[in-house]
Amino acid sequence: MTHPNHLLSAFLDDELSSEEHSMVTSHLESCATCSSDLAGLAQVRNWVRALPDQEPPVPLVPSLRRPPRWIWAAASAAAAVLAIGLVVSPAEPAPFDLDTLAGQHTARVVVVPGISSIRGPVGGP
Amino acid sequence: MPDSKPTWEEVARDHGRRIYNFAYRLTGNPDDASDLMQEVLLRVRRGLAGYTPGSFEGWLWRITRNAFLDDVRRRKRRPTVAFPEDDRTTIGSVPDPGEVLAESRLPEHLQQALLALPFDFREAVVMCDVVGLTYDEIADATAVPVGTVRSRIHRGRKMLRGMLE
Numbered sequence: 488m489t490h491p492n493h494l495l496s497a498f499l500d501d502e503l504s505s506e507e508h509s510m511v512t513s514h515l516e517s518c519a520t521c522s523s524d525l526a527g528l529a530q531v532r533n534w535v536r537a538l539p540d541q542e543p544p545v546p547l548v549p550s551l552r553r554p555p556r557w558i559w560a561a562a563s564a565a566a567a568v569l570a571i572g573l574v575v576s577p578a579e580p581a582p583f584d585l586d587t588l589a590g591q592h593t594a595r596v597v598v599v600p601g602i603s604s605i606r607g608p609v610g611g612p
Numbered sequence: 613m614p615d616s617k618p619t620w621e622e623v624a625r626d627h628g629r630r631i632y633n634f635a636y637r638l639t640g641n642p643d644d645a646s647d648l649m650q651e652v653l654l655r656v657r658r659g660l661a662g663y664t665p666g667s668f669e670g671w672l673w674r675i676t677r678n679a680f681l682d683d684v685r686r687r688k689r690r691p692t693v694a695f696p697e698d699d700r701t702t703i704g705s706v707p708d709p710g711e712v713l714a715e716s717r718l719p720e721h722l723q724q725a726l727l728a729l730p731f732d733f734r735e736a737v738v739m740c741d742v743v744g745l746t747y748d749e750i751a752d753a754t755a756v757p758v759g760t761v762r763s764r765i766h767r768g769r770k771m772l773r774g775m776l777e
Contacts, residue, residue: 493762495766496762497766500740500747502762527777528769530773531772531773531776534718534772535722535726535737535738535741535769536741538637540629541632541642543629543632543646544642544646
């Protein structure tokens with residue numbers, strides 16, 4: 488007797504052709520082994536289908552505003568590399584001459600009596 | 613939703629939960645599932661302009677599957693979780709499926725068993741029994757013949773049965 492064991496899951500899911508379905512049905516009437524297998528597969532199928540529905544931890548649409556965790560991890564790693572680079576080899580301050588700097592900038596300041604703020608145009612070269 | 617082009621909000625509202633549950637059962641991890649769901653919805657938003665109304669389920673689950681596989685490749689590891697030693701002992705010692713069903717920890721054991729399946733089998737079983745896709749839709753999403761889907765689902769269920777009984 489050839490057992491159509493490989494067709495049993497599709498039989499359960501009603502995914503067989505009508506010919507295959509008839510053949511499996513008639514076989515099951517006389518084969519305790521396949522009937523037992525079918526019951527076991529049906530049990531597993533029921534278990535998986537009964538797995539509790541999981542609630543997404545974040546609202547679906549607003550969640551798109553939050554990048555995936557790996558992006559945060561990559562950003563953190565990049566920031567760490569940058570910080571280490573600054574510590575290990577701090578940028579040398581560019582030397583400047585105070586007179587030259589003063590010559591490149593002018594400011595006109597108006598002091599308003601009684602008010603502790605100043606304002607006015609600032610110009611450069 | 614197969615005959616017209618959905619908006620992104622409709623996809624997120626109507627399918628986001630299913631995508632999350634698919635991802636959760638595939639990864640066994642709520643954080644990974646959440647990340648995957650977001651990645652899928654982003655890809656859907658980018659891809660909707662080029663979507664031609666037709667097999668929406670196949671299109672959506674192809675995107676979902678590809679996002680998952682890309683994530684696996686990026687992590688350079690399989691998201692499988694080995695059975696803890698205690699669980700192996702517990703599962704192996706349970707003789708009666710009825711008792712297993714009655715056990716409050718069955719979902720945990722079943723999730724562990726799912727994660728122990730080869731990816732192709734796990735994916736087919738989850739698409740069929742968690743997401744509720746037909747064999748044709750699974751074949752479309754995974755780009756394999758329907759006969760292969762039939763075989764993967766059957767072998768996956770047999771392996772689950774062997775692990776749980």
